[in-house]
Amino acid sequence: MTVTTWHPDLSLYPGPKYLALTRALREAIRAGELPPGTQLPTVRDLAWTLQVTPGTVSRAYQLSTQEGLLAATVGRGTFVAARAPRLGPTQALFQERDLKSEPWLVDLRSPQLPDVGQGAAFAAALDRLGRGMSAGLDAAWIDYPTQRDEAPLRAAICDWLSDRLLGAVTPEDIALTHGGQNALLLVFLCCLRGDRPVILTEDLAYPGIRHAARLARAEMVGVEIDAQGMIPEALEAACRRHGAQILVLTPEAQNPTASRMPAARRAEIMAIARRYDLQVVEDDCYSIAESSLPSLRALAPERTWYVGSLSKSLSAALRFGYVICPAGMGEAGRLTAQHGFFALARPVSDLVLDLMESGAAEMLRRKVQAAFSERLQAMVNALGGFELSWQPGLPFVWLPLPTGWRASTFARTAEAEGVLVRQADEYALIHGRAPHALRIAVGGSVPLPRYDQALATLARLLRRPPSDMAV
Known part of the structure; x- marks a missing residue:
């Protein structure tokens, strides 16, 4: 059934129109006005009916899909979802565009x-690895990889991060992951407890954080930010209200606002994290090199999980990331990685180690x-x-x-x-x-x-x- 007569009064709901439409959809679905399986109008048709922009309707459909209220099928349209909970993500992490078919964009x-010159550097590294295999080292690419095999690469990561003020870091503090997104999920799986745990983050934040939270069955709560990053008073209020377990921050390069949190604000934020016993994820995937400010991990090494990757500095195709775990928690991080995927694929870990040891990286x-x-x-x-x-x-x-x-x-x-x-x-x-x-x-x-x-x-x-x- 396709609904053609649904015409909610958005003036009944305060706030932005896309949130008003999201609420109207939620209430109509729960009241049975829009039963499961109902096909909703296209974005443009509903926008014309309600006299709003297509972007307003698109955003409302997107948010309702994230809540599991709607289901979008490519080529068919948007439908009211079945009442049974969905068994997995309801939305792609990002919208893929085939720019080969749209070369003007x-x-x-x-x-x-x-x-x-990444391609030439990778080819040279693979050639060196190939010569090692011809000398009888190819067995390592046949058996399951292990966390123990990654010890030299974890040591190389310590050297790679030597331009950061991280405090005391050893190879035993590090867990290796399949990129920064995988690193976020690993930390969430390490730290979250209970049926509906809460994660706090900046109220404008990288979408991957909320997708990782959803996989971990956690609720995301946004905390207000200003030109210096998260506002301490807003964080404390959120802690009192929500009883959160994890705080996710991007202090060096806030994504998307490009702001940088000054040292005094960092100290205030970490004092609050200690007071409310928050585990802190410091996402540093985007930051520039040679930071002169102390990292959150340097300020609170007992509770900070420092996340990074090579996607913004070397190659996104490698899918290589890492977590510097809180002091004494490195083994817990590596065990969580082991339960998820044993260890990194050996060709990837060997390639990255060669690039780092040769100076090519x-x-x-x-x-x-x-x-x-x-x-x-x-x-x-x-x-x-x-x-x-x-x-x-x-x-x-x-x-x-x-x-x-x-x-x-x-x-x-x-x-x-x-x-x-x-x-x-x-x-x-x-x-x-x-x-x-x-x-x-x-x-x-x-x-x-x-x-x-x-x-x-x-x-x-x-x-x-x-x-x-x-x-």
């Missing part, structure tokens, strides 16, 4: 690593950083006349839109002119509020003339008075 949604990291810095400077030059938040070397910027622009309208307009950007509401939690802002990523793999043209397009759209176009 420049994708600035997520940072793309520049090609600075450090050379590539410096080249990637230099390329990102050059392209970031081009972005700042093109968009610097607007309210822009950025850090040197960081592969994205945060752009609150000029008065009159809606984020959904700007994103659709930019896409129509060949540029993909990410709206702030993609980083908002289910019940959170999103400003009219964009996160714009550095396109390291985009040919430079097209990259410059895309930035010029965004600057032109930002300068264009909203009154000149239908918003």
